[in-house]
Amino acid sequence: MSGDVYAPEINLDRNSPIPLYFQIAEPIAAAINSHELPSGTRIEDELSMAKRLKVSRPTARQALQRLVDQGLVVRQRGVGTRVAPALIHRPMELTSLHSDLTRGGHQATTQLLDYVEREATDEEVETMGLAAAGTPITEIRRLRLADEHPIAVMRNLIPRELAPSAEELETGGLYEALRNRHVQLFSARQSIGARNASLEEARLLEVKRGAALLTMRRATTNEAGQIVEFGDHVYRADRYTFDSTVFTS
Numbered sequence: 001m002s003g004d005v006y007a008p009e010i011n012l013d014r015n016s017p018i019p020l021y022f023q024i025a026e027p028i029a030a031a032i033n034s035h036e037l038p039s040g041t042r043i044e045d046e047l048s049m050a051k052r053l054k055v056s057r058p059t060a061r062q063a064l065q066r067l068v069d070q071g072l073v074v075r076q077r078g079v080g081t082r083v084a085p086a087l088i089h090r091p092m093e094l095t096s097l098h099s100d101l102t103r104g105g106h107q108a109t110t111q112l113l114d115y116v117e118r119e120a121t122d123e124e125v126e127t128m129g130l131a132a133a134g135t136p137i138t139e140i141r142r143l144r145l146a147d148e149h150p151i152a153v154m155r156n157l158i159p160r161e162l163a164p165s166a167e168e169l170e171t172g173g174l175y176e177a178l179r180n181r182h183v184q185l186f187s188a189r190q191s192i193g194a195r196n197a198s199l200e201e202a203r204l205l206e207v208k209r210g211a212a213l214l215t216m217r218r219a220t221t222n223e224a225g226q227i228v229e230f231g232d233h234v235y236r237a238d239r240y241t242f243d244s245t246v247f248t249s
Contacts, residue, residue: 004041004042005042005043005044006041006043006044007048007049007052008027008028008031010023010024010027010053012024012053012055020059020063021059021060021062021063021066022063024053024055024059024060024063025063025064025066025067028043028063028067028072028073029066029067029070029072032067032073032083037083038083039082039083039084039085039147040083040085041082041083042080042081042082043064043067043073043080043081043082043083044081045080045081046060046064047060049063049064064081067081071084071238071239072084084238084239085146085149085239097152097154097173097233101144101146106146106147107147107148108144108145108146108173109144109145109148110143110144110145110169110170110171111143111145111170112140112141112166112169112170113141113142113143113204114139114140114141115138115140115166115169116138116139116140117136117137117138117160117163118136118137118138118139119133119134119135119136120133120134120135120136120137120157121133124137124157124230127157127219127230128157128219128230129226129227130159135159136159136161137157137158137159137160138157138158138160138163139155139156139157140155140156140158140166140169141153141154141155141156142154142156142169143204149206149239150204150206150236151205151236151239151240152205152233152234152235152240153201153204153205153233153234154231154232154233155231155232155233156230156232157229157230157231158228158229158230159228162178162181162183162228164177164181168180174229178228178229183222183228184223184228185220185222185228186221186222186223187220187221188218188220188221189218189219190216190217190218190219191216191217192214192215193214193216193217194212194213194214194215194237195212195213195215196209196210196211196212196213197209197210197211197212197213197234201234205234205236207236207238211236211238212238213235213236213237214235214236214237214240214241215232215233215234215235216233216234217230217232217233218230218231
């Protein structure tokens with residue numbers, strides 16, 4: 001470690017069939033995965049690495065790119081290469097992202113992007129099982145951050161009479177706010193997918209346009225089977241996974 005820049009001491013075997021870039025990348029990956037290098041640690045640039053290890057600059061660049069492809073480091077113009085925030089694993093349970101992050105030891109914060117009270121469209125009536133078009137609903141959009149890094153853009157539709165206030169949503173999770181209002185959360189039906197980031201999503205999540213995102217659509221119901229909230233969320237695929245347990249029949 002030189003100052004606050006990590007410069008790995010690596011003994012390269014130039015006679016080995018293992019590519020040099022791989023020999024460089026793997027020890028750095030091991031240091032990151034073992035938590036020797038915490039999130040935010042700056043890694044030396046490819047020019048310095050190439051000169052110090054006596055390899056070509058394309059070899060050093062390929063080593064760093066391998067780490068990027070593994071989601072272990074992030075490279076930003078003007079900032080350099082730094083160890084990426086730890087991948088967040090979320091259990092497949094009826095819990096809010098805010099509580100899952102807090103339980104996992106992360107600092108969860110929220111930026112409220114939109115809070116709109118309006119009438120439901122015909123499509124939303126069908127999606128939410130509402131009585132008729134024009135039923136009052138509240139639409140909210142939030143940016144969720146973990147340890148000051150954006151990980152999800154969340155859009156939710158809630159019957160207006162059940163909706164928490166904007167202030168409640170800025171300081172806690174949606175499910176906690178609903179429970180505080182004595183709203184029953186009994187079960188949910190959800191689907192997980194993937195797609196590419198739009199221009200706005202890329203800006204909010206600090207990824208490139210077209211980057212891979214995980215998607216989740218969830219309809220949460222009370223004991224009577226009525227939908228009390230519908231969520232349509234996107235997550236950074238390089239920082240987020242859904243975990244589940246399956247059983248044999």
